Amino acid sequence: MYNLLKGKTGIISGALDKNSIAWKVAEKAHAEGAKFVLTNAPIAMRMGEINALAEATGSQIVPADATSVEELTNLFTQSQEILGGKIDFVLHSIGMSVNIRKKIPYTELNYDYFNKGIDVSAMSLHKMLSVAKKLDAINEWGSVVALTYMAAQRTYPFYTDMADIKAMLESIARSFGYHYGLEKKVRINTVSQSPTKTTAGTGIKGFGDFYDFANAIAPLGNADAESCADYCITLFSDLTRMVTMQNLFHDGGYSSTGVSDDVMHRLGVENNS
Numbered sequence: 001m002y003n004l005l006k007g008k009t010g011i012i013s014g015a016l017d018k019n020s021i022a023w024k025v026a027e028k029a030h031a032e033g034a035k036f037v038l039t040n041a042p043i044a045m046r047m048g049e050i051n052a053l054a055e056a057t058g059s060q061i062v063p064a065d066a067t068s069v070e071e072l073t074n075l076f077t078q079s080q081e082i083l084g085g086k087i088d089f090v091l092h093s094i095g096m097s098v099n100i101r102k103k104i105p106y107t108e109l110n111y112d113y114f115n116k117g118i119d120v121s122a123m124s125l126h127k128m129l130s131v132a133k134k135l136d137a138i139n140e141w142g143s144v145v146a147l148t149y150m151a152a153q154r155t156y157p158f159y160t161d162m163a164d165i166k167a168m169l170e171s172i173a174r175s176f177g178y179h180y181g182l183e184k185k186v187r188i189n190t191v192s193q194s195p196t197k198t199t200a201g202t203g204i205k206g207f208g209d210f211y212d213f214a215n216a217i218a219p220l221g222n223a224d225a226e227s228c229a230d231y232c233i234t235l236f237s238d239l240t241r242m243v244t245m246q247n248l249f250h251d252g253g254y255s256s257t258g259v260s261d262d263v264m265h266r267l268g269v270e271n272n273s
């Protein structure tokens with residue numbers, strides 16, 4: 001451990017169970033000396049697993065539906081009370097698409113579900129940032145990280161509406177990053193993570209095959225949730241204080257690789273040439 005977050009405070013959303021990326025971020029942030037509040041949608045709390053994480057990291061839990069400005073206002077207000085002042089970092093680790101859950105093809109999307117997905121998974125970042133800025137709840141040089149996926153840049157058919165939603169999420173990070181950076185020196189970045197075996201990840205049709213495909217392309221293999229958490233910690237730390245408004249790939253080199261020898265071999269290309 002490096003004490004990278006010693007003296008820092010934050011809010012970590014999205015820890016549903018021990019597979020969640022946010023769960024690993026919370027464990028690492030604790031190990032690096034941070035104090036933080038855990039949050040999730042009230043409905044996710046009922047599963048109760050988050051209590052174990054709160055106990056292990058000495059954290060309090062403040063439930064908030066990330067689509068509710070009122071509940072987010074309560075989250076940032078209460079967090080400052082609990083943590084004794086302004087906070088230094090926020091993790092947005094929230095994603096949900098009813099269209100994906102119901103396996104509705106992209107060309108036949110249900111627009112009520114699409115709107116819901118946008119609200120939960122992208123607009124929630126804007127709402128969090130807007131609430132935080134209004135309350136002046138984040139310290140100068142504070143850092144906000146939201147998790148995203150490369151379908152924002154390239155087409156992955158099974159990712160359906162989440163592709164468009166992640167593009168919006170990344171855009172909000174840039175747009176808000178400008179204003180928040182200029183006025184309060186708060187940094188906002190997105191981390192574009194490899195396919196990861198979590199509740200949200202494995203809910204996607206064909207996830208298992210796709211996971212193997214990405215793993216066969218990336219020279220380092222797929223990045224797991226734990227290494228994603230390590231990367232998030234560096235972004236919360238002062239070592240990355242001039243990094244903002246970026247979409248940062250954390251994917252073992254996948255996004256820069258056209259094709260790998262492994263995939264060519266599996267396609268039997270060597271035999272044909």
Ligand SMILES: NC(=O)c1ccc[n+]([C@@H]2O[C@H](COP(=O)([O-])OP(=O)(O)OC[C@H]3O[C@@H](n4cnc5c(N)ncnc54)[C@H](O)[C@@H]3O)[C@@H](O)[C@H]2O)c1
Pocket residue numbers: 013014015016017019020021022040041044064065066067092093094095096120147148149192193194195196197198199200201202
């Ligand atoms: N798993 C992957 O393959 C993968 C890849 C790239 C990016 N991501 C992103 O990482 C983030 C975290 O997902 P994960 O893979 O850890 O899965 P996860 O299912 O463990 O986490 C998703 C979280 O979103 C929360 N959530 C849903 N609706 C909410 C609401 N209205 N208000 C507040 N919270 C709400 C859920 O309760 C859950 O804790 C998501 O943004 C996801 O899109 C995941």
